[in-house]
Amino acid sequence: MKDKQLLMIPGPTPVPQSVLLAGAAPMINHRGPEFAEALEEVTEALKRVFQTRHDVFILTGSGTGGLEAAVVNALSPGDAVLSVSIGVFGDRFAAIAKAFGVKVEPLDFEWGTAADPEKIRARLAADNKKEIKAVMVTHNETSTGVTNDLAEIGPIVREHGALLLVDGISSLVAMDCQTDAWCLDLVVAGSQKAFMIPPGLVFIAINDRAWSAMEKASIPRFYWDLGQAKDYLARGQTPWTPAVPQVFQLRAALRILEAEGLQACFARHARQAGAVRAGVKALGLKMFAESSHASNAVTSIRKPDGVAVAALRKLLLDKYGVVLAGGQQTLKDEIFRIGHLGHVSESDIVATLGALGMALKELGGSVNPAAGVAATVEHLGGP
Amino acid sequence: MKDKQLLMIPGPTPVPQSVLLAGAAPMINHRGPEFAEALEEVTEALKRVFQTRHDVFILTGSGTGGLEAAVVNALSPGDAVLSVSIGVFGDRFAAIAKAFGVKVEPLDFEWGTAADPEKIRARLAADNKKEIKAVMVTHNETSTGVTNDLAEIGPIVREHGALLLVDGISSLVAMDCQTDAWCLDLVVAGSQKAFMIPPGLVFIAINDRAWSAMEKASIPRFYWDLGQAKDYLARGQTPWTPAVPQVFQLRAALRILEAEGLQACFARHARQAGAVRAGVKALGLKMFAESSHASNAVTSIRKPDGVAVAALRKLLLDKYGVVLAGGQQTLKDEIFRIGHLGHVSESDIVATLGALGMALKELGGSVNPAAGVAATVEHLGGP
Numbered sequence: 234m235k236d237k238q239l240l241m242i243p244g245p246t247p248v249p250q251s252v253l254l255a256g257a258a259p260m261i262n263h264r265g266p267e268f269a270e271a272l273e274e275v276t277e278a279l280k281r282v283f284q285t286r287h288d289v290f291i292l293t294g295s296g297t298g299g300l301e302a303a304v305v306n307a308l309s310p311g312d313a314v315l316s317v318s319i320g321v322f323g324d325r326f327a328a329i330a331k332a333f334g335v336k337v338e339p340l341d342f343e344w345g346t347a348a349d350p351e352k353i354r355a356r357l358a359a360d361n362k363k364e365i366k367a368v369m370v371t372h373n374e375t376s377t378g379v380t381n382d383l384a385e386i387g388p389i390v391r392e393h394g395a396l397l398l399v400d401g402i403s404s405l406v407a408m409d410c411q412t413d414a415w416c417l418d419l420v421v422a423g424s425q426k427a428f429m430i431p432p433g434l435v436f437i438a439i440n441d442r443a444w445s446a447m448e449k450a451s452i453p454r455f456y457w458d459l460g461q462a463k464d465y466l467a468r469g470q471t472p473w474t475p476a477v478p479q480v481f482q483l484r485a486a487l488r489i490l491e492a493e494g495l496q497a498c499f500a501r502h503a504r505q506a507g508a509v510r511a512g513v514k515a516l517g518l519k520m521f522a523e524s525s526h527a528s529n530a531v532t533s534i535r536k537p538d539g540v541a542v543a544a545l546r547k548l549l550l551d552k553y554g555v556v557l558a559g560g561q562q563t564l565k566d567e568i569f570r571i572g573h574l575g576h577v578s579e580s581d582i583v584a585t586l587g588a589l590g591m592a593l594k595e596l597g598g599s600v601n602p603a604a605g606v607a608a609t610v611e612h613l614g615g616p
Numbered sequence: 617m618k619d620k621q622l623l624m625i626p627g628p629t630p631v632p633q634s635v636l637l638a639g640a641a642p643m644i645n646h647r648g649p650e651f652a653e654a655l656e657e658v659t660e661a662l663k664r665v666f667q668t669r670h671d672v673f674i675l676t677g678s679g680t681g682g683l684e685a686a687v688v689n690a691l692s693p694g695d696a697v698l699s700v701s702i703g704v705f706g707d708r709f710a711a712i713a714k715a716f717g718v719k720v721e722p723l724d725f726e727w728g729t730a731a732d733p734e735k736i737r738a739r740l741a742a743d744n745k746k747e748i749k750a751v752m753v754t755h756n757e758t759s760t761g762v763t764n765d766l767a768e769i770g771p772i773v774r775e776h777g778a779l780l781l782v783d784g785i786s787s788l789v790a791m792d793c794q795t796d797a798w799c800l801d802l803v804v805a806g807s808q809k810a811f812m813i814p815p816g817l818v819f820i821a822i823n824d825r826a827w828s829a830m831e832k833a834s835i836p837r838f839y840w841d842l843g844q845a846k847d848y849l850a851r852g853q854t855p856w857t858p859a860v861p862q863v864f865q866l867r868a869a870l871r872i873l874e875a876e877g878l879q880a881c882f883a884r885h886a887r888q889a890g891a892v893r894a895g896v897k898a899l900g901l902k903m904f905a906e907s908s909h910a911s912n913a914v915t916s917i918r919k920p921d922g923v924a925v926a927a928l929r930k931l932l933l934d935k936y937g938v939v940l941a942g943g944q945q946t947l948k949d950e951i952f953r954i955g956h957l958g959h960v961s962e963s964d965i966v967a968t969l970g971a972l973g974m975a976l977k978e979l980g981g982s983v984n985p986a987a988g989v990a991a992t993v994e995h996l997g998g999p
Contacts, residue, residue: 238642238644240642240643240644242645244857245643245644245645245646245857247642248642248643253641253642254640254645256639256640256861257636257637257639257640258636259623259630259631259636260619260623260628260629260631260808260814261621261623261628261939262623262625262628262939262941263628263815264929265933265939291683293676293677293678293815293816294676294677294681294839294856295676295839295856295857295858296856296857297838297839297857298676298677298839298853298856299858301839310888328838329838332836332837332838333836333838334836363956423857425643425857425860430857431643431860431861432676432857432858432860433676433816433860433861433862450743451820452836453715453716453717453835453836454715455680455684455711455712455715455716456677456678456680456681456684469635471861472680473677473678473679473680473681474627474628474679474680474806474808474815475678475815476814476815476816476859476862476863477628477808477814477816478639478813478814478816478862479816480858491774496978498719549833555828556644556645556648558645562846607697
């Protein structure tokens with residue numbers, strides 16, 4: 234049954250059949266009236282998802298391209314930025330800024346923990362000369378399964394006056410992200426996460442403060458230029474030929490999400506994440522993320538003694554058709570990760586915990602598989 | 617019948633139903649074994665399409681992103697390049713280089729004509745100090761429907777020693793492009809043209825000379841870094857999450873193309889382009905492109921007196937469901953264009969010429985619609 238898979242990784246995520254098929258519609262002229270209509274609908278719906286009254290743009294590329302767009306539109310070579318990193322993707326954001334000549338000051342926190350807002354406050358308070366032009370932060374760190382508290386961090390950065398650039402690639406739709414209310418100046422999201430569509434698009438929300446910064450920003454840019462995106466959007470177009478199928482799919486997926494309601498969607502992710510954590514704990518496994526900031530999109534789990542991550546993932550794939558993610562970089566053989574964002578059902582969660590328990594037992598782990606699914610089901614059926 | 621369209625623009629092009637549905641397959645782990653297998657198959661097939669023994673990479677983005685990748689990987693700020701332009705896309709390539717600080721010397725030819733290889737030879741011969749680091753040229757200029765003679769230009773540039781960077785976005789698969797034999801150092805192609813798949817991917821062929829240049833190239837780069845693409849391809853991956861559906865579609869389309877055979881595919885495009893030109897001439901319309909270099913991918917036609925391009929395109933769309941392209945920039949109201957690349961059948965060509973003749977007559981043009989389709993059919997049925 235190799236063709237029957239439960240894709241439980243933090244992106245690409247499973248795509249509803251109706252959304253998959255929306256992408257199989259015949260091609261149309263991307264500079265014609267039908268495309269303009271679709272682009273307007275999804276752009277307006279994205280503003281509601283980002284909870285912003287400002288601009289949102291759709292670019293064709295991977296999430297990393299969206300982070301590059303944030304850097305090249307908002308910053309200049311030599312600008313000082315504070316890079317708040319709690320994992321692989323925070324480090325990547327910093328690496329992109331460095332590649333373009335930005336002076337990056339790291340404010341790193343131990344992997345598995347969230348950024349301490351008070352440390353950000355203290356560092357910014359010490360910046361008397363207001364040399365720090367921007368703060369870069371990851372909302373949901375996919376590599377460690379930790380969510381930063383943007384509602385606290387946002388106002389701290391705004392008080393200082395620096396721009397706040399947010400990697401929200403895996404957070405948007407899976408959890409609350411109040412772009413305007415939390416003082417986030419630029420937020421990047423990716424299509425292949427909780428939006429329930431395939432990879433190929435990035436979405437960028439940008440407010441007036443970020444536009445002002447952009448006018449002075451001097452890193453060279455062309456493909457990712459948001460000024461071009463704005464000019465073309467006014468005509469119902471994108472500057473360069475977009476990934477048309479993913480735009481069709483975005484329209485279909487956003488209609489599903491709006492029917493569910495954004496708050497209900499956040500609650501679903503929270504409930505399912507809680508069920509995963511309950512099941513994992515009942516199996517006697519140790520969480521990698523600190524519990525106060527465990528992500529509602531992805532759960533990171535320390536490998537049990539005597540079980541290799543690669544062997545566990547292989548057995549889960551080959552025998553149970555369950556696809557989990559390993560760790561990245563230094564965490565490669567230390568943790569594994571369960572993605573539970575996007576089009577994931579309660580049955581998927583139960584099945585995953587069942588397979589995990591059985592596979593661990595088969596690999597010699599001292600676990601009680603029944604306890605895992607029992608705790609999961611109990612959580613899902615709870616108040 | 618608004619949902620029954622003949623999409624006759626130079627991209628996005630019609631996609632075969634089987635290829636559309638290949639993109640509707642469930643998502644998979646882009647860092648797993650199934651994706652690695654697909655990536656290897658398409659990469660090897662692309663090398664045959666590009667007629668190269670060197671590297672080919674698949675990047676997620678629009679064609680313009682591929683041109684940006686060419687610039688930022690091969691060049692340094694202050695490098696002198698000779699930009700051979702015969703239209704909008706040649707100018708765009710130059711604009712990208714300028715945006716990244718490259719010293720661009722334009723060698724422009726009148727729109728509607730091809731680049732004169734002898735003028736390129738003369739300019740390079742005058743460059744005694746070998747200051748020109750690279751020559752940028754468009755293989756098929758989509759905005760004017762003119763194809764440059766790369767088989768002649770390539771060896772001229774190689775003799776001088778400069779790198780040759782080629783925009784092959786709309787040429788690959790529609791016409792012969794012998795990357796290695798013609799001395800092309802870096803060639804960019806786009807998925808939504810003759811490859812018969814939706815937009816979202818760009819393909820880049822790069823040889824050893826371009827790799828050597830890359831080692832010294834100092835324009836900052838991250839997302840488009842081909843060094844990263846090479847490292848990850850060795851593991852069966854792309855550095856950033858790719859547009860997975862388009863990779864599935866590329867596999868399906870390349871299998872169709874390999875079954876047809878590359879030479880047969882070029883011959884099909886040549887025959888159909890000839891049929892379009894025969895029909896257009898029989899309608900008494902004037903070609904915009906010089907006949908010696910008229911493109912086999914797209915035909916540009918001067919608007920007849922007394923007929924507005926916008927009105928013609930609107931009537932063709934509303935009444936006949938035929939989607940043609942207008943002109944771009946200064947050609948906006950001067951020409952219209954018929955795309956005939958990719959998954960276009962002989963019946964599509966006949967239907968398009970029929971609709972064009974009827975629409976022109978309805979708009980008051982002095983044309984004989986029957987003569988147009990007669991000439992088209994005669995050409996298609998010819999030797």
